[in-house]
Amino acid sequence: MLQKTSRSNSESFTELTMKGESVLGYCQVTVFTSTYNRRYTLERLYESLRGQTVKPMEWIIVDDGSSDDTYQLIFPWIETEIDFEIIYLRVKNGGKHRAINKACDLARGDLFCIVDSDDYLTNDAIEKIITWEQSIQGKPGYAGVAGNKGFSDHQLIGRTFESEYVDATSLEREKYQIEGDKAEVFYTSVLKKYKFPEIQGENFITESVVWFHIASDGLKIRWFNDIIYIANYLEDGLTKNGDQLIQKNPKGTLLTQYLQASYYQQFILKEKEEVRHYIHEVLVSGDLEAGITYLNGLIPRVKNDIDIQLMLAQLYLYLGKISVAKNILNDMTMVYSKDARPYLKLGKIEERQQQLSLAVSHYQKALLYLDESANQSLIEKLKKTYHFTSNQIDRVLLIRVKEHYKKGELEEAKQLIIKNPAIDESYRLELGFYFNNERFVYYIIGLILGVDDISSSPEDLDYVKAHQLFDQCQYDQSLVYLFKVLSKQLTPLSLYRLSYILKQKGQLGLATKYENLYRLVSNQIKSSGRIYFIEESTTPLHKFRTDINTIFHQMGFHSLNRELELGNFNFSIFDTVLFQYPFSSNVEKIFNSCCTLNLKTILVVHQVEDLNEMIQLNQASRLIVMSHDLKTKLIEQGCYCQLLVREHLDYLINQELVVPTFSKNVILVEDDEILDDWNDNHSFTLNVYGKKTVQERTHLIYKGEFDLEQTPLKLEGSFGLVSPHTTIDSWQVSLYLLTKRPLICFEGTELATFVLEHELGFVISTLDEIEAKLNEISNEDYAYMVDHMTPYSINIASGVYFKQALATALK
Missing domain, CATH: 3.40.50.2000 (Glycogen Phosphorylase B;)
Structure with missing residues (x-):
């Protein structure tokens, strides 16, 4: 029996239905297709439905404003099909998500299977969907079933598990190696409860918003290991036009990012609770190796969480594998650069190993990000143990930066940051890259300070979003914006962060490419600085001091003595100054000026006589000392600056020496x-x-x-x-x-x-x-x-x- 219901063209849709005699009864599966100008692909999908081994189903087609006369293709099918019901809706272009909402309201099937207009089903797809759904016991805890998608019957899209099936939520896919597009089939009742948000004026929002919402509420899917869906990614399809859709639907994109982050955060919290329980049992049993194996086997989204990484580092420390723990913690400081905990733990490790310069550096960085209530004891430690003055504590510097930033004094804030080694180098290099661009200086300092509401011009929005999302650990979203930024300009911070994300995703070749570009750009910025040295010969140890001056000349460094004689000399932000110690009172004044400017200073230390000299030595960026004995002495006397010792004492000579012969x-x-x-x-x-x-x-x-x-x-x-x-x-x-x-x-x-x-x-x-x-x-x-x-x-x-x-x- 044929029924046609028509409405005027001004109304939103026309509904036509055909009920074949064999399908007037129970409908188990609703196949849903949203189409837009896909008349040329729909017939293949229709033929795949006609070829199903079982057909207790209906097919709902929502025509999303097509202009290619799609209806002329479908009407004859409606009139002639006797094995299953076809429902055709013509609507104004509102997007696939609105079409799903509408189709769910009309659907009679217990299960709702979405098939795109350019794809089709294998002949046994409906049978397998029904069979696997019937295998579920305790159905209230499930959202549906899902099979694999393929490029063909035998070529899988993505990756899958090895067993016959897995029960897991959509948020747990990574945990079970369920990767790539899958053919999810949900209970219609579930989709009626979890509707897609509809934003006026926009026509796209990703399906994962609803899938993750369902998963966040704990509803599982039975994922089975059969290809039931053949996908064909066309050039004009949603999959290949993701970037354009994001740009045209900004509100939906932001809502998606917010909801996905929220659902993932809830998922991560649940997973972390399980991890904590397991690690507690590991600590009680003493099987630390089992704990390490367990943590290393977690999915990346959980494993890379800062709390989990701290647990992993601590287990390695318990086992005495200090270098492994340090590597983990150092990696954490790159990703979670505004969290004090990795710096504090590194500081304690270096302190135990008598690496006092590194310990102090880590404590300084921890202070930048500790709460006010927690930082006082660390400040006291730096003052009492390491003889710091208030002006030497980097937290004071950050407070000054904030004050300048609030007042709009960007030049002052920039100079404080760019010259201070406590601030992450990638940020300082970024400021060097945009040194004379006030807009970007404002953005970069805002990112360093963790300002949430950085106002940006429309053309710079990609840059700000890329780095704010990275700081929030939303790497997938950050990745999209970083590629856009780098298509315009190769900035060091963007290159560094892109290489990190790609490395986490396992794309090591591409990560290495961008890491090398980061080094290249960084070296170009750093090369704008010069290396200077002070020549002073009227002091003890004349021979060895003269040798070092000779080496400085050989290496092409610039004599600061000459520059000062010429007058009107100013240092640049990336300059380095080399001194030999002990030095005269005049050179001491130059050294103190360099420290005030936060320039990199390297002291070549020949001898030290007085404990009071430690305060001055500790102001340097690095010390090169003449012997291991002198290094030990300096550490014992409270030197925490980084110390380097040369393997042998160099002894330059211009004359040719006679080769000795054997005698007694x-x-x-x-x-x-x-x-x-x-x-x-x-x-x-x-x-x-x-x-x-x-x-x-x-x-x-x-x-x-x-x-x-x-x-x-x-x-x-x-x-x-x-x-x-x-x-x-x-x-x-x-x-x-x-x-x-x-x-x-x-x-x-x-x-x-x-x-x-x-x-x-x-x-x-x-x-x-x-x-x-x-x-x-x-x-x-x-x-x-x-x-x-x-x-x-x-x-x-x-x-x-x-x-x-x-x-x-x-x-």
Whole structure:
């Protein structure tokens, strides 16, 4: 029986129905299709419905304002189809979500299956939908069933699980490897309860808004592992035109983002509660490895939550895997840069490991983000333990930045941020990139301060949204805006954050590409700064200070002395200044000015005499010290600045040295304490250099005292003898390595291990053993040792070891 109901063209729709004799009874499945100018694809879908193995169904078609005479195709089907009912609605263009709402009101089927107009079903799809739905027990807890979509009967879209089926909510898909588009079939009664929001003037909102709402209320779907739906992503389809739809439907997009974030947050909270319960049991049982395996196996959205990452880091700490824990915490500071907890934990770890400069740096950053009620004890710690003044505490700086920002004093706020290493480098580089662009300076400082209501011009909205969404950990939404930003300009902050999101998504190749671009742009910005050094020679340790000045010149650094002589000199924000310490009162004034400007300062420390010097040393960005002994002394006296030690003391020399030949003559330079055990019966000769503190005896000859420039040229003998207390980085060892004199050192020392490992001499337990050892050495043995000393000689003579330490300090 044919029924036609028509309305005037001014009304919203025309409804035509056809009831075939075989379908007047019970309807189990409503197939719904929304179509817009898809006359050319609908017939394939219709034929797939006609070919179903079972047909207790109806087909509701909502024509969303087509202009291609779609109805002329459908009317004959309505009149001739006898196996299932076809309902055709013609409506004004209101979007697929409105069409779903309308179709649900009309649907007679228990289950509601959405099939897009460019897609079709496999022949057994309806049968499988019904079979799997009937397998569910306890149906009130379920929203429906879902099969797989495919590009063909055998080519799956996305990924799936290995078992026959899984019961899970839509929010739990990631947990069970349910990835890509799926063919969800909901109970019609559920969709009638969870309607799509309809926004006046807009015609698009994503289906996930409703699917996640259903999942958030705990309703599961039975996901089965059969392809029932063949998808064809056309160029003019919703899937491929997502960006345009977002731009044309801003309110719906914002509502979607808000609701998705809300539902995901509720889901994450539930998951975290389960995790906490499990980890509590792990701690009670003591099986920490099981806890780590469990946490590492969580889905990324849960695993990457800051609370979960803190748990994971703590478990590694309990197991003594400190480096792994530190890596996790350092990664967290990149993502959750405004949360104090990772910084506090890192500070405590570094403090226990006596890495005081790193501990202080982490405490400083924690202070920036701690609540007022929680920061006082940490401020007191910095003042009492590390002798900080109020002006040295970075929280004070952030308060000043906020004050300037509120007053609209952007230049003052910018200068405070860009020169302060406590602020994340990616932000400071972004300010450097937009240094003279007041609009973007305003946006960037607002992002640093966590301002919610940053007002932006329409053309800059993508930039602000990209970074606000990232700070809120809404990475999927942030990703869309970041790509838009980077299509216009490669900014360091955007590149850094995009590479992070891509890395989290497992797109490592693309992530590496953007990470390399970030480094390239960053280096271009940093290269706008210059490296200066102060030349000062009228001080103790003249030779080694002069050598370092020579190295500075060789590396192309700029003499600050010359710039100051020319007058009208101003530092730039990315400049670095190198000093040698101790320095004169005039140089001290320059150093203090650099610290006030928050420039990067590196001190090359030759010696320290007074505990009061620690306050000044701690103001530097980095310290390069001459020996490990000096480093230990500085740490013991309260130095928390980052300390670097070069492997060997460099000893520059311009003249060519004579390669020594084998003899039984031994050299001793300014190390005469070991002569208390000297035995006059030795047959080898010991040539002594330095201050004359002992009388010459048989085979013990005093050669004189020479300045450090002349000493390498005056040495006579084949071996260099050192005392048990001499260290690898001492100037005597460097002198022997420079002049290629194989070393004689005492066993059981770090130096002895070094000498034996690299075949640079031999070891003894007493002076009496030297003679026998020398008698065992042949000319070939000696030449072999000298040959092994050659690389060290070349490196020491050219300043390689200091250059390596300096390169690290400049990073």
